[in-house]
Amino acid sequence: MDDFALVLNAGSSSLKFCVFQRPDGERWRLGARGQIEGIGTSPRLSVKDENLRKVADEQLDTSTVQNGRDAIGALALWLRSHYAGARVLGVGHRVVHGGAKFTSAVVVTPEIVTELKKLIPLAPLHQPYNLAAIEAVEERLPGVPQVACFDTSFHRDHAPVADLIPLPREVCKGGLQRYGFHGLSYEYIASHLPEVAPDIAKGKVIVAHLGSGASLCALKDGKSVDTTMGFTAVEGLCMGTRPGSIDPGAVLYLFQNLGLSVKEVETILYKKSGLIGISGISNDMRDLLGREEPEAKLAVDYFIYRIAKEIGALAAALSGVDALVFTAGIGENSAEIRRRVCESSAWLGIELNDDANQQKADRISTPQSKISVWVIPTNEELMIALHTGQLLGLRSQTAEHAA
Numbered sequence: 001m002d003d004f005a006l007v008l009n010a011g012s013s014s015l016k017f018c019v020f021q022r023p024d025g026e027r028w029r030l031g032a033r034g035q036i037e038g039i040g041t042s043p044r045l046s047v048k049d050e051n052l053r054k055v056a057d058e059q060l061d062t063s064t065v066q067n068g069r070d071a072i073g074a075l076a077l078w079l080r081s082h083y084a085g086a087r088v089l090g091v092g093h094r095v096v097h098g099g100a101k102f103t104s105a106v107v108v109t110p111e112i113v114t115e116l117k118k119l120i121p122l123a124p125l126h127q128p129y130n131l132a133a134i135e136a137v138e139e140r141l142p143g144v145p146q147v148a149c150f151d152t153s154f155h156r157d158h159a160p161v162a163d164l165i166p167l168p169r170e171v172c173k174g175g176l177q178r179y180g181f182h183g184l185s186y187e188y189i190a191s192h193l194p195e196v197a198p199d200i201a202k203g204k205v206i207v208a209h210l211g212s213g214a215s216l217c218a219l220k221d222g223k224s225v226d227t228t229m230g231f232t233a234v235e236g237l238c239m240g241t242r243p244g245s246i247d248p249g250a251v252l253y254l255f256q257n258l259g260l261s262v263k264e265v266e267t268i269l270y271k272k273s274g275l276i277g278i279s280g281i282s283n284d285m286r287d288l289l290g291r292e293e294p295e296a297k298l299a300v301d302y303f304i305y306r307i308a309k310e311i312g313a314l315a316a317a318l319s320g321v322d323a324l325v326f327t328a329g330i331g332e333n334s335a336e337i338r339r340r341v342c343e344s345s346a347w348l349g350i351e352l353n354d355d356a357n358q359q360k361a362d363r364i365s366t367p368q369s370k371i372s373v374w375v376i377p378t379n380e381e382l383m384i385a386l387h388t389g390q391l392l393g394l395r396s397q398t399a400e401h402a403a
Helices: 068-082 110-117 127-140 183-196 248-256 262-271 274-279 285-289 294-318 328-333 335-344 354-358 380-392
Strands: 004-010 014-021 029-037 044-049 054-059 088-095 146-150 204-210 214-220 223-227 323-327 372-375
Touching: 004 068, 004 127, 004 380, 014 068, 014 380, 029 068, 029 380, 044 068, 054 068, 068 127, 088 127, 088 380, 110 127, 127 146, 146 183, 146 380, 183 204, 183 214, 183 223, 183 323, 183 380, 204 294, 204 328, 214 294, 223 294, 248 262, 274 285, 274 294, 285 294, 285 335, 294 335, 323 328, 323 335, 328 335, 335 354, 335 372
Parallel strands: 004 088, 088 146, 204 323, 323 372
Antiparallel strands: 004 014, 014 029, 029 044, 044 054, 204 214, 214 223
16 A cells, blocks of 8 residues: 555535555655545545545544544544555645745644644634644644645735735734735646646736635736735635625724624624625525526626626736636636626637537637636645645655554
């Protein structure tokens, strides 16, 4: 059995994971992908191999999988049974916020975990669970080296003007600036463009990472110039449960006129807004596209409107645009959303090839389109595996930690 590296993406009620193997000692190969969902309520482990064949689908005991730490324990048990004799080379984690300090992936130490905990208020939906997974791995797989890979790092080369928040200097000294997120996804797309679309790889490209969390990134020569998310993952586009950019005065209104508490406002901004807030029906784009209620249609309309508006803004930031790339769950799988975004951005010179769009071809624009349009599946997990391997200098034949 080949040794492996483990990639983890821990959330509040789910633990997503990938097993990457490197039998030749050089290239990572996906061995399995799975998740434990329903943590604390009705936990279930599901795993597929590299060929998408189901290798596990089992209900877990709720009494023994009540939190993220328990989920790590359940995963460790499954790994031992399925990869008996193989050794864990290292564990790479998606950590949403690295702040201004962490400009690249790092090997985890207790001191780094302490620093990352200070950023929890900036990413309350993600950071606590990302860090809890790191601590749980230390408990369950003691001695296995771990690497933290940040969603913010890819955006750290912005010009100062792109990261500025125009509040008083003394207020901003504590780290109040725009950071940007989905960096691992954008880093993968930037690294993959030379292979898929070499003609635009060094050009001016807008990448649309559209999922339950959604943002856009402006790339120039493969580097981030600007992005729609900022200080937190609330800014920018309308999302599944987050509003995107809103007038700060609206937040003051919630406090001053409605008398809501900080916790209530946080819940509204992170869990009750966006698509679910507008529609009152669902935060899932697949559900909304199939509904006839005017509220559902309005939610979809607003989602498209915000994307088209921000594409225009990023085109200005780039002083032009050569290509548009769709990625992530909605971007990769919804032909209708891609079509409507392209139609709303036709003024830029986008001409969509309808057949290619329906077939989810790599390039979905016509040859005559002034701006080429692409669908490129993202692979954040592979980026984490690569960073983990590079930092740890992993070699399967020298690993010491058994699964």
